[in-house]
Amino acid sequence: MSPSSFQFSRRQLLVAAGLGTAAGILRVGPAWATAGPQSYSPSWSSVDQHPPAPEWLQDAKFGIYYHWGVFSVPAFASEWYPRNMYNNGSGENNHHKSVYGDPSVWPYHNFINGARDKAGNWVQFAP
Structure with missing residues (x-):
């Protein structure tokens, strides 16, 4: 072959x-x-037969998806914050302008490098 x-x-x-x-x-x-009888009747003894x-x-596993990233720093909306903060008129954009300033002046990388917001609070991602 x-x-x-x-x-x-x-x-x-x-x-x-x-x-x-x-x-x-x-x-x-x-x-x-x-696995057991195929039908139920309205009694506890019937339920107990199954x-x-x-x-x-019984062999299934339980899992939880947990995601933590830089987008968690502004604690607003979702992991789409970095994208939507640059879309004029979006909720993320309005929030960003009110708390941090215009994204052209206060860009997303400030969450990584660290910077002060409008209130003077230090903002930085800490994994």
Whole structure:
């Protein structure tokens, strides 16, 4: 076989990944179906016959996405602050002008290097 016969196109790779994912999901499917009785009646004894959580959920992990960056210094809006502070009339732009001054005079890199805001407070990102 030639080396070119082992090359995948992007489409073939996506199809293979999708089939692999589907196979993994379908493999878990029967565990849901055989986990207990298939119907409930309005009583606690009926509820107690069913497992408290499906098998896939019992092994699930819990995660929290937490992001901290220079955009956190102004503590206004979102991580889009650096972009939107330069858009005239945006909420970020109006906030920036009122607290720090015009972005052309008080640019975003002042949050990194450190500078004083209009009230005289020192403002700088501290990771």
